[in-house]
Amino acid sequence: MKNPVEVFTDPAAFRRALAGTPRKAAKDARPGIPRGRAGEGDRTKALGRIAAHGFMPRWRAGAGFDFWNVQTGASTTAHASYRAAVLAAEREVKR
DSSP states (O other), X not given: OOOOOOOOOOHHHHHHHHHOOOXXXXXXXXXXXXXXXXXXXXXXXXXXXXXXXXXXXXXETTTEEEXXXXXXXXXXXXXXXXXXXXXXXXXXXXX
């Protein structure tokens, strides 16, 4: 016995039938996408903006984190935390 032919008059219903329904088992079998901590993407973008001006991060013992300009030798203010150094360097570079 053959399957009956189905005729679609609604284009949206036809597209849904063509796409089929996603199989839940296949979707659940995938491991989750690893995610960074909140704000990591913003920090990466900030590093890109700072690097575009020729600065690179560095650690100085006793002073903390700062950013050093490779071409001019200038450096930003040093901070105890890396996050604070990134934020301060971005403010200084914008000037």
